Amino acid sequence: MKHLFIAIISTCIVQLGYAQEPPTPPTPPSTSSSSTYSSSTKSSSSSESTSISISHTEDDYKLRARFPKNRYEKLKNLIENTLGGKNMDIGKGYSKWSNDEKVYYVKLTEKSLRISLDLNVASPALVEKFEAMGKDAKIIISGSSVNAEKQRMQREADRMRREADRMQLEAERLERQAEREAKRIEQQAKREKQRAEREAKRIEMQAKRIEREAKRLDREAKRVEERARHKGGVSTHIKRLLDDPKTAYSGTSDTNLNWIWPAIQNDLLASLRDDQLISTTDEVTFTTEKDRMYVNGTELSEAQNRKYAAMFRKAGVQRNADFSFYKKGNHIVVIGLNAKIKKVFNDLHKKGFIGSTDEAVKLLIDGNNITQNGNSLGKDKVAAYNAILRDNGIIPAPGKYIEMKKAGSYRLGYALGNRGIIGTWIEED
Structure with missing residues (x-):
C-alpha cells in the first residue's frame, strides 16, 4: 500500500494545510550562529590606525574596515580582479560594486571598506569568492605580507598534522581497548541481550506514544491554520x-x-x-x-x-x-x-x-x-x-x-x- 505524505520545507515556513493532500507541520526554525573576527592596530610612527571586523552568520557575510591611504590601491586591485568592472560604479572619492539582485554590495573609499553578501540567495561559488576576497583584504589591511601569511598557514598545517598523528595513536589505543571491552561484553552476552530486549520494547512503546502525539499536533496545527485563514x-x-x-x-x-x-x-x-x-x-x-x-x-x-x-x-x-x-x-x-x-x-x-x-x-x-x-x-x-x-x-x-x-x-x-x-x-x- 502507498502512503501519501505532504510536507512543507522552510527554515521557518508556515504553509497551508490541504483537504486532499495535507502537508505535515513545518519544522521549527534553526538557531542562527555567527562567527565574528575583529582587530585594530595603531602605528607608532603616525596617528593612522587600522581596524577590521568580519561577521559571518547563517544569513549574511559582512566586512567593515578602516585603514591608512597606502592600503587603498592594493584593495582596489583586489576587488577589481575579483568582481571585475561590470557592476562597478565610480563616484567622487569612492568606488562601488553591486548587482541588480542586491545579492552583494561593496563600497571602497581611500580609508574605508564595506562588504556585505546575502547568504540566503548567493550561490556557493559566489560565497566562496567573497570569503577568499575577505581573507585577502584582511591581509592587505593588517599590513601582513603574503609570504608571512603562507608561513603562518604552514605552521598551522604542521600543527594540525601533529594533532592528526596524535589522534591516530589515540584511535589505535581505543581500538585495542574496544577489543578488550568486546571480549568482556561477550562474556555477559546473555544478560545484556535480555536487557537490550527490555530497552527495545520500552523504546518501541515510547515511539508509538510520540507518534500518536505527533499526529495529534498535526491535526491541531491544521485546525489552527484553517481558523487563521478564515x-x-x-x-x-x-x-x-x-x-x-x-x-x-x-x-x-x-x-x-x-x-x-x-x-x-x-x-x-x-x-x-x-x-x-x-x-x-x-x-x-x-x-x-x-x-x-x-x-x-x-x-x-x-x-x-x-x-x-x-x-x-x-x-x-x-x-x-x-x-x-x-x-x-x-x-x-x-x-x-x-x-x-x-x-x-x-x-x-x-x-x-x-x-x-x-x-x-x-x-x-x-x-x-x-x-x-x-x-x-x-x-x-x-x-x-x-x-x-x-x-x-x-x-x-x-x-x-x-x-x-x-x-x-x-x-x-x-x-x-x-x-x-x-x-x-x-x-x-
Missing part, C-alpha cells in the same frame, strides 16, 4: 512573497491562452466591493474552502456564497478547486488547497507533452507564459497546458511553479529563496 490571517512567509518582485501581477492576458484568473480577479474584486465586503482592493485575503467563503476574516452568507460559487464556475474554476487568494498592491499569491498535482503530469504525458511520468519536469506557470525545464513554450502549448492545469484545480499565477522530481515526488507553489516552498509537497512511499 479570520483573514496572513503568514509571515505569504507577506514576504507579496513583497517579492516575482509575484507582481499585470492583470492582462491573451484570451486564447486559457488563463482564467485575470477575468476572475476583476469580477471577484468588483463584486466584493459592490457587496461592501471590502472597502479597498489594495489588500485582500479571500478563501473558498469546503463550500464556504471568507474575505478579510468575514464569512460570506449563504446567498453570497452561491453568488460567488456561480461566478467561479462560469469563469471556468472547477467545482472542487478550493483556493486562497492574497493581494497587496499589484502583487498576488494564489494557493490551491486540493489540487490534483499528480494527474497534471499524467495528462501531460497522455498529450505527448512529456516523455514519461517518471522524469524530472519543472514548469514555471505565471499564466501568460510557461517555461518547461528552462525552455519557454509557444502560445499554443501555453493554452493547452493552462487548460490541463485548470481541469485539475490549479490556478497559474506569477512566481508559481509545479514540479515532478520523479514518480511519486511532486511540488506545487512558490519557492522562497533556496530555503523551501510555500505550497504543497507530495511524497509517495
